[in-house]
Amino acid sequence: VATSIATYVTRFVPHGEALEHVEVLLRRRAHDSYSRRSLLVEAAVQRALRGRRTQAVEALDAVGRDALRGDSRRGRVVNLLARLWVARFQHGALACEDLVAQGHELIAPGDVGFRGELLGFEILVARAVGDAEREQRALDQLRAIRRHSHHYAASAALGQFDPATKPAALDEDELTPLLRAVASREHSALPRLITVGLHGLVPELLGLTPARRVILIASEDLLVLEDHGDVVIRHRPPAWAPVLLRILARGDATKERIVAGLWGLRSYHPELHDPPVRTAIHRLRAFLRPFDSWIVVGNDGYRITVPVHVVSGAEPVIAEPAVLWEEGEVPMLESRRPVAPDHVGGVGDTPAHLVYRQLTKRPHATVPELAKSLELSNSTVLRALRSLVDERRVERLGHARATRYRTAE
Secondary structure, X not given: OHHHHHHHHHHHOOOHHHHHHHHHHHHOOOOOHHHHHHHHHHHHHHHHHOOEHHHHHHHHHHHHHHHOOOOOHHHXXXXXXXXXXXXXXXXXXXXXXXXXXXXXXXXXXXXXXXXXXXXXXXXXXXXXXXXXXXXXXXXXXXXXXXXXXXXXXXXXXXXXXXXXXXXXXXXXXXXXXXXXXXXOOOHHHHHHHHHHOOHHHHHHHOOOOXXXXXXXXXXXXXXXXXXXXXXXXXXXXXXXXXXXXXXXXXXXXXXXXXXXXXXXXXXXXXHHHHHHHHHHXXXXXXXXXXXXXXXXXXXXXXXXXXXXXXXXXXOOOEOOOOOXXXXXXXXXXXXXXXXXXXXXXXXXXXXXXXXXXXXXXOOOEOHHHHHHHHOOOHHHHHHHHHHHXXXXXXXXXXXXXXXXXXXXX
16 A cells, blocks of 8 residues: 555655655565565656666666566566666667567557556657657557546646647646656746756756766756766856866866966966866866766866756757857956056066955955965965065954955055
8 A cells, every 4th residue: 555655646746755755665675576566666767757867777677686586467567667767868769669669569458558658658759760650640549548548647648748638637747747848848847847856857858868968057057967867966056167167178178278267367377376277176076976087187188078068048958068258369257357567566477466456355354265265275375475565565464363464555
């Protein structure tokens, strides 16, 4: 009874609590193998929907090992349908072709529920190969099943793919309208998918086939990491992360290019800029975990081994990463715009120059505050401050931990 309730809820209510209930039951000792297989199959489908493809495959493997001990035709059908869901998010609709063919041979004509779900995948495959006649035949068969049996599976499949059908046949069905939005590429459904945790649907909603990639969604302030159905969402990425990713997406990015693109500095000094560049790369790898291995060191600099896609508010996915500026044209970011040399005694882009400019923007600051804002080490900032104090350009206030600095009157 508990298994039946849990699996029913997951098919209608797209919330994390539904899957958690299934996971809890899986950790208990099942009374029979049928209940355990039912839970594993449902866990596989829901994990795939939520961008947990690796765990979904593990559940399917467990079902397969259990099936070796002897399974009914019904059990094989349920397993096959679950494999279709996982294959959809792991490899794409085209990868479902062979499984759909197996399903037609395995599912009896009287199994209207199973056949209704299978015909939904038939439509996905037909759309992937551009076969309009095949899609229409599948829709006609679904309509016939619904007329004669009123089965929910046929109604749910029609709700996903037939514009003339209501998105949901039952009031409690919150999943079918979301699957319909994905099938019709309704970008407005993206916030809802993120909220309920159906992260596995995000790439398909954006019109992308499964792959390894980074997706920047500016309108939602999101960074999406995808690896063939394993999807990780990073909310509110730091401002430097999308910029650095787009720099790396253009190929081997030298330290000079990173310094220019990330901080808007025209001059590159290895002794000054190499440490913050290494720090920025280290922070980016930490932010991309568990996919930090995508950032590698090339012959001429750093690069990312997967494509970076950009999605704007009203635009579809831009397949090729957009450049930040034309080659040779370096933007001077407002927060990093250098002061004229005569303002700081002609020191150019030295640490003293950067520290002095930061101090002109605030009444006073401590060494850690300056180091954090400039992304320099405390020792580098302290050395710069000492030289500026010696030149009487900066004043030191307080003592020990209360020490702070300000520009001279």
